[in-house]
Amino acid sequence: MLIFRQLFDPASSTYTYLLADGGEALLIDPVFEQVRRDAALLRELGLRLLATVDTHVHADHVSGAWLLKQRLGSRIAGAAAGGAEGLDWALQHGEQLPFGQRYLAVRATPGHTAGCISLVLDDQSLALTGDALLIRGCGRTDFQQGNAAQLYRSVHEQLLSLPPTTLLYPGHDYRGLTVTSVAEERAYNPRFGGASSAADFCGYMNALGLPHPKRMDQAVPANLRCGRPEGDLLPPAEPNWAPLTWAFAGLWEIQPQALEEVQPAPQIVDVRQPDEFDGPLGHIAGARLLPLEQLTRRVDELQRERPVVTVCRSGARSAQAALQLTQAGFPQVANLAGGMLRWRAAGAPVVGGES
Known part of the structure; x- marks a missing residue:
């Protein structure tokens, strides 16, 4: 039986996803400060974490991949094109990430960054879109080799081409929204839906003028090491007065x-x-x-x-x-x-x- 959980980090508005089958689990986009929470859920559900997967090199939070590997022995997977060092599995477009009797198919969806991937469940009932496609929006394209025209192609060719009923789960949401569908985004996403064109999209994205994420200078270097800490980034302290x-x-x-x-x-x-x-x-x-x-x-x-x-x-x-x-x-x-x-x-x- 498939286990699927959507977890939320309020500090960065990041969604982490747990998928499991037959006692084997994958964790998508873990957050460094939430490793204790994620490990507790895995333990309580009796799951073995096979691997963590980052959909891209994040600029707004530090990945929990390295810390989970130290604590649980999981492998670290991420896009080969992302350039992170320390990957145990450098993923290419078309590869499969197996867990139990199920798998996630890797789809390259560059544009937000050069190394973005999305993950599609084997039966195409759901897809994890990272920052490539958000609910009624998308990731920005103005740093980390982002490219608006490339993102427009990625979303249309790899995500909006899925069946209309496919549920789409984003890497972030800042309004409390949790899930959408291919049909909804085709119809109502103001950047990709309706009669919008690549030129419309590029004009929209190039005019955003957003400030850089607050933690970018800390997060990007750390995530190029798969979340391995350096300097003042330390795991949450563990109690030492009793075995808890x-x-x-x-x-x-x-x-x-x-x-x-x-x-x-x-x-x-x-x-x-x-x-x-x-x-x-x-x-x-x-x-x-x-x-x-x-x-x-x-x-x-x-x-x-x-x-x-x-x-x-x-x-x-x-x-x-x-x-x-x-x-x-x-x-x-x-x-x-x-x-x-x-x-x-x-x-x-x-x-x-x-x-």
């Missing part, structure tokens, strides 16, 4: 055995109701009872310089508590995965409770 796992939900989690072994012991905040705290599941020795609905007004009862582990029955309410404490400025917060149910199932000690 980042959840796709956006918080750190700790398993019962790991919590038992943490020294010095963190602050344990139980966010259940008093009758649950003293009820059949019992509670962890030393835990402080702070019911969830009281937490935000009682945060000053906690020490900000010490790690905090939030606890509830199943891990659901305590996940919300962990997010609230993080938003309140606590730098070291983790949720007890599975809550007291998992704690008891692991045979960990409790105060009170039933055998």
